[in-house]
Amino acid sequence: PGTDPKGNNAASLLLNCLGTDGAIVEYLYCMSRDDSEYTVNVFLSSNNDYMRPTEAFFIGQLKSSATVGVRTELELPKCMTPVPAVGTEVKNTGLYVPSGKALWVARDADVDVATGPLVGAQGGYF
Numbered sequence: 001p002g003t004d005p006k007g008n009n010a011a012s013l014l015l016n017c018l019g020t021d022g023a024i025v026e027y028l029y030c031m032s033r034d035d036s037e038y039t040v041n042v043f044l045s046s047n048n049d050y051m052r053p054t055e056a057f058f059i060g061q062l063k064s065s066a067t068v069g070v071r072t073e074l075e076l077p078k079c080m081t082p083v084p085a086v087g088t089e090v091k092n093t094g095l096y097v098p099s100g101k102a103l104w105v106a107r108d109a110d111v112d113v114a115t116g117p118l119v120g121a122q123g124g125y126f
Helices: none
Strands: 012-016 022-031 039-045 056-063 071-072 095-098 102-105 119-126
Touching: 012 119, 022 039, 056 071, 056 119, 095 102
Parallel strands: none
Antiparallel strands: 012 102, 022 071, 022 095, 022 119, 039 056, 039 102
C-alpha cells in the first residue's frame, strides 16, 4: 500500500497490543521465499481487525533479499531500556508498541504473489 495505506490494502497483523499493556519488539525481519526483492512497510494502528488508512501511520520499511532463505532486518530505533547482549555486541535497539496499538506489515505492491516474504518479530509483552 505504500507509506500512505489505501482503503483496499491486504496488510497483515503482526502484533496486537489492544487490550494489553504494550510490548517491545527487539527484532523485526523478513525472509525471502523467491528470487524477487520486495519492499515491506511497517505501520502502527489503533485497530486490530483491518488497517484503516485514517488510523494507521507508517513507521518503517525493509526490503527482502533476492536470495531464497536470506533474512533482512528492520533497523529499529535506539532505546535506553535494558537490552540483550548478543555475543559481545550489546543490542540497544527496540520498538515500543504501546497499549491500544497494533503492528501491521504490508508488502508494497498492487498485485498478490504466492511467494512473498515471511515477516517475523521477536520481543515480549509487558
